[in-house]
Amino acid sequence: MVTQISEGLKAEVKDLNFYYTHHQALKNIHLQIAEKKITALIGPSGCGKTTYLRCFNRMHDLYPGNRYEGEIILFPDQLNIISPKIDPIEVRMRISMVFQKPNPFPKTVFENVAYGLRVRGESRRSLVEDKVEKALKQAALWEEVKDRVQDLAFNLSGGQQQRLCIARALATDPEILLFDEPTSALDPTATSKIEELIMQLKKEVTIIIVTHNMQQAARVSDYTAFMYLGEIIEFDKTDKVFTHPSKKLTEDYITGRFG
Amino acid sequence: MRSNRLRYVTQSVAKILIWIAALSTIAVMILILFQILREGLPILRLSFFTQSPKSMGREGGILTPIIGTVALTVVAIIVATPLGVGTAVFLREYTRESRISRVIRFGTDCLAGVPSIIFGLFGFVFFVIYLNMGWSILSGGLTLAAMILPTIICTTEEAIKAIPYSFREVSYSLGGTKWQTVTRAILPNALPGIFTGIILSVGRSIGETAAIILTAGSSLVMPTSLFSPIRTMAVHFYILAREGISMEMAYGTGAALILLVLFVNTIANGLLNRYIRHRS
Numbered sequence: 001m002v003t004q005i006s007e008g009l010k011a012e013v014k015d016l017n018f019y020y021t022h023h024q025a026l027k028n029i030h031l032q033i034a035e036k037k038i039t040a041l042i043g044p045s046g047c048g049k050t051t052y053l054r055c056f057n058r059m060h061d062l063y064p065g066n067r068y069e070g071e072i073i074l075f076p077d078q079l080n081i082i083s084p085k086i087d088p089i090e091v092r093m094r095i096s097m098v099f100q101k102p103n104p105f106p107k108t109v110f111e112n113v114a115y116g117l118r119v120r121g122e123s124r125r126s127l128v129e130d131k132v133e134k135a136l137k138q139a140a141l142w143e144e145v146k147d148r149v150q151d152l153a154f155n156l157s158g159g160q161q162q163r164l165c166i167a168r169a170l171a172t173d174p175e176i177l178l179f180d181e182p183t184s185a186l187d188p189t190a191t192s193k194i195e196e197l198i199m200q201l202k203k204e205v206t207i208i209i210v211t212h213n214m215q216q217a218a219r220v221s222d223y224t225a226f227m228y229l230g231e232i233i234e235f236d237k238t239d240k241v242f243t244h245p246s247k248k249l250t251e252d253y254i255t256g257r258f259g
Numbered sequence: 260m261r262s263n264r265l266r267y268v269t270q271s272v273a274k275i276l277i278w279i280a281a282l283s284t285i286a287v288m289i290l291i292l293f294q295i296l297r298e299g300l301p302i303l304r305l306s307f308f309t310q311s312p313k314s315m316g317r318e319g320g321i322l323t324p325i326i327g328t329v330a331l332t333v334v335a336i337i338v339a340t341p342l343g344v345g346t347a348v349f350l351r352e353y354t355r356e357s358r359i360s361r362v363i364r365f366g367t368d369c370l371a372g373v374p375s376i377i378f379g380l381f382g383f384v385f386f387v388i389y390l391n392m393g394w395s396i397l398s399g400g401l402t403l404a405a406m407i408l409p410t411i412i413c414t415t416e417e418a419i420k421a422i423p424y425s426f427r428e429v430s431y432s433l434g435g436t437k438w439q440t441v442t443r444a445i446l447p448n449a450l451p452g453i454f455t456g457i458i459l460s461v462g463r464s465i466g467e468t469a470a471i472i473l474t475a476g477s478s479l480v481m482p483t484s485l486f487s488p489i490r491t492m493a494v495h496f497y498i499l500a501r502e503g504i505s506m507e508m509a510y511g512t513g514a515a516l517i518l519l520v521l522f523v524n525t526i527a528n529g530l531l532n533r534y535i536r537h538r539s
Contacts, residue, residue: 057432064355093434103425106448116433119443165429172434 005223010035010176010206011056014071016082018048018055021065025051027230029070033176038198038207040221040238042214044258048230049210053178056081056208057095058088074175093120096169097178101185102161104153104168109136109145112153112164116172131171138204139167140197159190163197170205177201179209183216195220214254218242226250292517298507299514307511312479316495317505321512323479327396327489328519330482331475332464334400335407336457342404343411344446344453350412351419352441371409378406379470387474394488399475403467407460414459418452419445451531458527465520468493492516 011033018026025048033039041049051060058081060066068082074094081091096116104112111118113132122128132149136142141163145156153164162182169177179198183191198207198220211217217224218238225235226249234241234250245251252258310320346363354360382402392398422445430444446453468491476488477498490498492512499509 059428059432062428062431088431089434089436092432096434097432099425099429099432101425103423103429105426105429105444115430115435115443119430119433119435119439168429168433 005032005034007037008035009033009075011075012071012073014073016052016055016068016070016072018051018060018069019067020051021067025230026055029232031225031232031235033206033208034223035075035206036202036204037222038202038209038220039223039225040217041208041210041225041227042212042217042253043227043233044253045212047227049227050180051230052227053097053180053208053210056176056178057092057097058082059097061088093172094174095176095178096172096174097180098162098165098169098182100181102158102165104156104161104164107153108150109153109156109164110149113167113171115168120172132167135167135171136164138170138201139163140193140200141167157190159186159193162186162190162194166194166197166201170201174205176206176208179207179211181210181212184212191216214242226253228253295510295513295517298510299512299517302507302511303514303518308515311481312495312508315504316479316499316508318508321492321495321508321515323481324490324492324495324512325515325519326482327475328465328491328493328516330396330489331399331403331471331491332461334396334485335403335464336460338401338404339407339411339460340453340457343408343456344415346408346412347415347419348441348446351416352437352445367409367412370405371413375406375467376469376473378402379473381405382470382474393486394474394476394478395486396475396482396489397485399471399489399491400485402470402474403464406467406470407463410460410463411453411456414456415449415453418449418455421452422448451535454527454531454534458524461523461527462520465491465516465523466493467491468497472497492519 009032013029013031013033016026016029017024029052031039041052043049054060055068055072060068070082071080072082073079074081079086081095105115107115110132113135114128117128117131122131133142136145136149141160144160145151145164148155153161156164162185166177166182182198183194186194195216198209201207202222209217209221221238223235224238224241226233226241226245226247228249234245234247236246241250242254245254307320308325309322311322312324313319346367350360350363379402382398382405386392386398386401387394426444426448427440430440435443471491471494475491475494477490477494478488479490480487482489493516496509496512496516499505499512
């Protein structure tokens, strides 16, 4: 029932079940994540898309009682990232995340971007400076902040703060970048900047994005998975999902009949 | 209509009561300061601060009690801050709500409610006699540390609680360990709160008498080490007044004590504001 994709894979999810203590939030999820493509997760509130996204960097490990079953295989080394034997920190070193609301630390612009490098023990100044600059350029923020990298991050606008958070997530060269509704707290101008940026970034990194906004999924993504009540209802190339959905439920959702 | 008028009457009465409450507080504060400073300020000359007390404190200055106060407070803060901050971090970050955390919290709550003389008695039995430290700066400082520990734990815990959860998630999502998250994302943001706890503790240490007489003694001799007995300003004040040695000198000491507290608070506030401004 789930479409197999023919491109290079970055990750493959097999029979994933996830439980918040006794409540099962994800049911038998199978999904393939294409390398250096954008995969969008859409669906109504509470369908489990954010829960699913947060499995990829083991964020659920921060809270008691959460339990994973199944496999998320990361390529090329075929690491099962949700295996209890794998240290979540190791996973998070390779897969970083941009959150719903811009959430810079109360530090300078520079130190925000450098955070991931610092926790990896990187202390060579010139290397940190180069990586911070590169990440800020990748996040299309460098031109706006190059003269004030020592300013506090809170002084930036909301859209700039979110791009700063993207730079922060990029600075450590992740293999997968997770976006959890990254534009839901932003105005339309800032939103379109972030969308452009996300499309640029897929040249370098595999992206999974949760979004509430169907136009956004249609605009930016290569693949779309429609989720409902903890299950994947439909997964296919984005234009296929939005033009010829194979399931009635998908069609109802993308035409706005519910959600 | 009637109930509406009642609302306005209630509102005016409440406003008056609240004003009375605030003004009485200020009045009491001003009365105390006025009384002590009126009697004490004339005594304060430079020599009062630079000379040791002579003939039991009838003459001379209060240099040794000042040193005693500072020494005991410094020892107490140096010992209690890492312990208290560590405990708070443990309670908030390293353990979930469990039997252990409840026992620790119950323990600190009890500790906070224990009268200082009980701490004095404990310090006397444990540090002075059992550990054979004698009446000394160390015994007194450790006793004070035990006394202020609950304050530091509580204010640090509150400060950590107020930090948005997103800071933790971001830190972990970037590959941070728990320790890195605590030291880089949590404690720097909790620092103002921790500072408040330290300031409150300094105030309590400076003002303490009963526990100190039992553990640090009341010697007027210039201390030479951590094991020397010492008299603090508050103890000096108490003895001068209680034993009728010199009310004049007692007021002088009281005034100096108030100035010291004001001084410490001003410096601490200045430092804190500079820290906050530096970060925002």
